[in-house]
Amino acid sequence: MLKDKRKEKPYDFATVQVPSVLPRIVPIPSDSITSKTFILLEQIIEKNIQKLFLNYEVKEAHPYRIMRNADLSIDEEEAADLLSEIENKLKKRKWGEVIRLEIEEPFDKHLLKILTKELGIKQSSDIFSINGPIDLTFLMKLSGLEGFDHLRYQPYTPKPHPNLSLEKNLFDQIASKDFLLHHPYQSFDPVVEFVHSAACDPNVLAIKMTLYRVSSNSPIISSLATAAENGKQVSVLVELKARFDEENNINWAKKLEQAGCHVIYGLIGLKTHCKITLVVRKEEDGIRRYVHLGTGNYNDSTAKLYTDLGILTAKPSYGEDATAVFNMLSGYSEPLSWHKLTLAPIWLRNKFLELIHRETQNAKDGKPAKIIAKMNSLCDATIIAALYEASAAGVQIELIIRGICCLKVGIEGISENITVRSIIGTFLEHARIYYFYNDGYEEVYMSSADWMPRNLDRRVEILFPVEAEEAKAEVIHILTTQLQDTVKSHILTPEGTYEKVDKRGKTLLNAQDYFCQEATKSIKEAEDSHTSPYLFTPKFPIP
Numbered sequence: 001m002l003k004d005k006r007k008e009k010p011y012d013f014a015t016v017q018v019p020s021v022l023p024r025i026v027p028i029p030s031d032s033i034t035s036k037t038f039i040l041l042e043q044i045i046e047k048n049i050q051k052l053f054l055n056y057e058v059k060e061a062h063p064y065r066i067m068r069n070a071d072l073s074i075d076e077e078e079a080a081d082l083l084s085e086i087e088n089k090l091k092k093r094k095w096g097e098v099i100r101l102e103i104e105e106p107f108d109k110h111l112l113k114i115l116t117k118e119l120g121i122k123q124s125s126d127i128f129s130i131n132g133p134i135d136l137t138f139l140m141k142l143s144g145l146e147g148f149d150h151l152r153y154q155p156y157t158p159k160p161h162p163n164l165s166l167e168k169n170l171f172d173q174i175a176s177k178d179f180l181l182h183h184p185y186q187s188f189d190p191v192v193e194f195v196h197s198a199a200c201d202p203n204v205l206a207i208k209m210t211l212y213r214v215s216s217n218s219p220i221i222s223s224l225a226t227a228a229e230n231g232k233q234v235s236v237l238v239e240l241k242a243r244f245d246e247e248n249n250i251n252w253a254k255k256l257e258q259a260g261c262h263v264i265y266g267l268i269g270l271k272t273h274c275k276i277t278l279v280v281r282k283e284e285d286g287i288r289r290y291v292h293l294g295t296g297n298y299n300d301s302t303a304k305l306y307t308d309l310g311i312l313t314a315k316p317s318y319g320e321d322a323t324a325v326f327n328m329l330s331g332y333s334e335p336l337s338w339h340k341l342t343l344a345p346i347w348l349r350n351k352f353l354e355l356i357h358r359e360t361q362n363a364k365d366g367k368p369a370k371i372i373a374k375m376n377s378l379c380d381a382t383i384i385a386a387l388y389e390a391s392a393a394g395v396q397i398e399l400i401i402r403g404i405c406c407l408k409v410g411i412e413g414i415s416e417n418i419t420v421r422s423i424i425g426t427f428l429e430h431a432r433i434y435y436f437y438n439d440g441y442e443e444v445y446m447s448s449a450d451w452m453p454r455n456l457d458r459r460v461e462i463l464f465p466v467e468a469e470e471a472k473a474e475v476i477h478i479l480t481t482q483l484q485d486t487v488k489s490h491i492l493t494p495e496g497t498y499e500k501v502d503k504r505g506k507t508l509l510n511a512q513d514y515f516c517q518e519a520t521k522s523i524k525e526a527e528d529s530h531t532s533p534y535l536f537t538p539k540f541p542i543p
Contacts, residue, residue, distance in 0.1 A: 011059065013114050016052060018042045018063075024138050025145070036147065040133060060111050064103040065134045066119060068096035102128045102135075153426045158187040158304060159519040162526035164312075166190065170197045171281060174290055174312045178468040180475065181310040183296065184427060185519040188303035191277075194292055194312065195220050198279040199227035205287075206233040206280040208326045210272055214252060215301040221252050225259035234261040237329050239272045264329060267460065270345065272329065274448045274462040275310075278322040289319025293341075293464045295431045295446055306430040307512070309446050309478075311464070311471060315340075318464070325462070344449055344461035349382070351463060352451070355436050355443070356386040362439050363394040370437035372479050374400040375450040376430065378407055383451045391417040400482055402429040410494030420492035423485055425512040434463070435479055444475050478515075485511040 018024075018041055026044060028037040042063045049061045098119045103112060107129065121127065143151040160166070164179050170193060173179070181190060196219070198204045207227050214221060228234040238253040240246055257263050266272045275294040280287060296308030317339035324335040325343065334346075342351040356371065363369035371390065378384065378399065384407045391397055397418040399405070409418050423429050434445040449461035466472045482489075487510035490498035 011110075012056070013111075013118070014053070016045060016049070018045060023141075025142055038142070040138065042134075060108040062104055062107045062111060063134055064101065064115065066098050066102075067100040069099050070096060098126075100126055100128065102130050104134055105129050105131050156184070156426075156516050158184045159523050161186050161190055162522040164190055166193050170194060171201070171279075171288075171290060171314075175288065175314045178311055178313040178315070178471050180466070180468075180471040181294075181312070182474070182478065182515070182519075183303045183308045183310070184305065185307075185515045188300050190312065191292060191294075191298065191303075191310065192219050192223075192300055194279070194290075195277065196223040196226075198281075198290075199223040199230060199232070201281065203282045204232055204279055205282055206235070206278075208235045208278040208280075208322075209298070210237045210239070210274055210276055210329070211249070211252070211298055212239045212271075212273055212275070213297040213299050213302070214248070215299050216248065218252070218298075219300060220298050221255065224256060224261055228256070228260035235264065235326060235330065236261050237264040237266060237272050237326075240265050267329065270458060270460055272460040273455070274325075274343075274460050276322060276325060276462060278319070278326060288314055289316070289322065290314050291318045291322045293318070293322075293446070293462065295433075295448055306428045309431045309433070309475070311446070311466065313468075329460070340465055340467075342463040344455060344459055344463075345457050348447075348449060348461055348463055349380075349456040352383060352434075352456075353386055355434070356383070356390055358438065359395045359436055360386075360390040360393045362437075363390065367439050368437060369393075369395040369439075370435075371395060371397045372400075372433075372435040372483070373397075373451070374429075374431060374433040374479060374482070376402050376432070377404040378451045379404055380451045380453050380456060381406075383456075387418060388414050391415050398483055400429075400479070405492060408494065408496065409492050421483070421485075421489045422492070422498060423482060423488050423511065424490065425488040425510065427512055431478075433475060433479060435476065442472070442476070444472050446475070481509070481514060482511045484509050488512065 022041055024041045025038050026041060028039055030037045046061050046063065050058050098121055101115065101119060101121055103115070112127070115121075116127065142148065161179065161181065164170075164173060166189060170190070179190070181188075195207065195209070198207050204227075207224065209220075209224065211220075224234055224236055234256075236256055238249050238256070240249050240253065253263050253265070275297065277292040277298075279290040281290060290312070291314070292310060292312050294308060294310030296303065296306055296310070318341070321335075321339050321341040324338070325341065328334050328343075338347070342348050359369040359371055369390070371387075378401050387397055387407060388411075392414055395417060399407070399418065399420045400423060401420055402422055402424070405420055405422075407415065407418065407420065409415050409420055432447045432450060434447065436443045444466045445463050446466060447461060447463040449455035449459070449463065455461050466475050484507075486501045486503050486506045486508055489501050489511075491501060492498055
C-alpha cells in the first residue's frame with residue numbers, strides 16, 4: 001500500500017511478483033561454523049520495497065499468495081479438435097477464478113479488504129492468514145542443500161526383481177509364470193524393459209498402451225516411437241485431460257503421432273485412468289499376448305517415490321480381455337463377456353458391491369467373513385453403505401486409506417467391526433488392493449481405482465484378479481505387514497481424528513522400511529530356493 005509523496009491522493013495499491021527464475025532460499029554470510037542462516041526471496045523484496053517505488057511512501061507491504069481454479073471446462077462433444085481445444089484452455093488457466101488467498105501475518109486489514117475486492121473473493125472462508133512463511137514447499141529445497149543430510153531420509157535405491165532377469169529374454173520368462181512387481185522397493189526397470197524389448201523384438205507385431213502421467217524424459221515414450229519406426233502397429237491412448245499434465249501429454253501425443261503411432265485421446269466425457277500394456281507377439285506355436293497391469297502410472301520418475309503394484313502375465317484369458325479393452329477404447333463394441341478384468345464406469349461398481357455383499361451373506365450364514373481394502377481415498381456413499389451393512393452383519397473390515405475417508409468408525413451396531421488406518425511415510429502410498437476372504441477361498445484384486453464416485457462413474461478403470469498362488473501370497477503379505485505397522489500408521493477414531501498407534505507392548509514395525517530391507521535381502525537370497533523371501537511372517541488375523 002503506497003502514498004504518493006508529490007500529491008495528496010488516496011492510497012495506491014501495487015503487487016510485486018516474486019520472480020520464479022531466482023532461488024527462493026538465499027544464504028546470508030555468517031561467521032558461525034556450526035549453523036547457517038538463510039532468508040527468503042520475498043523477505044528481501046519486502047525489506048527493499050522502497051527502492052522500487054521512489055516517489056512513494058510505502059505504508060504497508062505483506063507477502064500473499066493466491067490459488068486459482070485449475071479445472072478445464074471443455075465441451076468434448078462440441079470440440080472439433082480435442083487437442084487444440086485443451087491447448088487453448090491451458091492458456092487461460094492462469095486467469096482462473098481465485099479460490100484461496102493466503103496472506104502472511106501480521107497484515108493490515110485495509111490492505112486485506114483491497115485484496116479481497118480486487119481478486120473477487122466472496123467468502124471469508126477462502127482467506128487464510130499464515131503465521132509464518134507462505135508456501136512451505138521451499139523446505140524440500142532447503143533439505144536438498146549441501147550440508148543438510150540430517151534433514152533427509154537415507155536414499156533408497158530400488159532393487160532388481162529377485163526372479164526376473166533383464167539379461168534373459170523377458171517374454172520367455174513371462175510365458176513361464178506371472179510376476180508381481182512391487183515399486184519402489186523393486187525397480188521399475190522390468191516395465192521399461194518390457195516396452196523396450198517389444199519395440200526391438202522382430203517377432204512383436206503390435207504394442208497397445210494407455211498413458212495417464214509420464215515423466216518429462218520418458219524412456220517408454222522413446223520405445224513406443226522406436227516400435228512405430230520399426231514397422232510395428234503401435235496404438236497409444238494418451239489421456240489429455242490428466243490434470244496438470246495436460247501440456248506434457250499434448251507434447252508426447254504429438255511426438256508419438258510424428259513417429260507413426262496411432263494416438264487415441266480417450267473417450268468423450270471420461271478420463272482413461274487405467275494402466276495397461278498389451279504386446280502381441282508371433283511365436284512358433286502361434287500368436288501370444290503379453291500383458292502388464294498396474295496400480296500406478298507409467299512414470300519412471302514417480303515409480304521411485306510412489307508405492308505401486310503391477311503384474312506381468314501371458315495367460316490367454318488376460319490377453320483376450322486386454323485386447324477387448326483396447327477395442328473398446330478405439331471405438332469398437334464391447335465384448336459379450338469378460339474373463340478376468342472388470343472395467344469402470346459400466347461394471348466395476350457392481351463388481352465391488354457383489355464382492356462386499358458376498359462377505360455380508362457369509363457372515364449372516366455364520367461363516368467367517370473378512371475384507372481388507374487398501375486405497376488412496378474412500379468417499380463413495382454406496383460403497384460406504386455396503387461396508388456398514390457388512391460390518392453390522394459381522395464382517396471384519398480393515399481399511400488402509402492414505403487420504404480422504406468419509407466412513408465413520410465405532411458407530412454402535414453399524415461400524416463397530418471396521419478399522420481405518422492411514423500410513424504416511426517416506427514413499428507415497430498409491431497402490432489399490434482389495435482382499436475378500438470368500439469362505440476360505442481367498443480372492444485378491446488390484447486396481448487403478450479408489451472407492452470414489454469419480455473412479456467408479458467417470459473414469460475408465462480396471463480391476464484385475466491376482467490368481468497365481470505365489471503372487472497372491474506376496475500381496476496378502478504386503479497387506480498384513482501394513483496392518484501391523486506401528487511407526488507410520490495413524491488410526492481413525494470415532495471422533496473423526498487420527499491418532500498414532502499406541503506402541504506400548506508392541507513390536508516397532510515401519511512397513512516401508514521393512515519392505516526396503518526385504519527387497520535388499522531377497523536379492524542376496526534369490527539363489528537359495530529353501531530360504532523364505534520374507535524376514536518374518538506377520539500374524540494374519542483371518543477368522
